[in-house]
Amino acid sequence: MRLTTKGRYAVTAMLDLALNAQHGPVNLNDISDRQSISVSYLEQLFAKLRKSALVLSVRGPGGGYQLARAADGIYVAQIIDAVDESVDATRCGGQGDCQQGATCLTHELWTDLSQQIHHFLDNISLQALVARREVQAVSIRQSEQQRLRHDGLAPDTHLATA
Template sequence: MRLTTKGRFAVTAMVDLAMRGGKGPVTLAAISERQKISLSYLEQLFGKLRRNNLVESVRGPGGGYYLARAANTISAADIIQAVDEPLDATSCGGKGDCHDEMPCITHNLWMGLNEKIFDYLESVNLQQLVDGCAKHNPEAVPVMLDRMQKAQGAPV
């Protein structure tokens, strides 16, 4: 089982957004540039994130996106589910019809794995990811990035 680009990019973009919490709306163009994710792809992802009430948007000059609720209340599972990412190790999509319309002999193994993966992703929130990034990658701390951007005149 693999988590596709859609899920990975959505979580990455949301961590970037959370790192800039409280600094005003963040443009998708800025996230795109920092994270090297296509702007059009981010637009698709953020449409789904907005419809699932994980982000809110502000239109017009100075507009962008911000988290709809506190970073410690948004789990990695929330984000992945919002962008319709399937988290399924079974070959039947969890329906139990993987072998001649019956569950295959390893169906319960893969269903158990699905539960463990979901439980783990549900246990990790955006704030933990931001804190971990700051701990293991100090130059990613928002204050430092904001200083660099102000010096370069780049948007937040």
């Protein structure tokens, strides 16, 4: 199965946004700091997320991004779809040209698996993820590390780029 960095980062950034929504619009620099994703990559992702009406941008001082609707109405599969990703278990990208231009023996099996995974992700909302204790614990740790870095009490982390 293949889910690229783009899809993973988009879900991570949207979950960060949902976790920090109570403080108002979230700045991409803050998401970048907490999640170790470069700001330029986040800008590319959020342009697609905005185009798909999953986030809204807020301009001006204190601006940033916010969810376009409640977290219980945004699903992981929607996020992955918004950034032009797919969850694909086939080796042919679903094209059916797996074996020298023809469909391979197990093509339908892997296509069915891909559909099942998409259906699974289409039933997990951001709110369901936010409510998980382990997600809350990681979010608290990340926020504390971010606070320490801003206070000069912890080293900067290396930002991942895609």
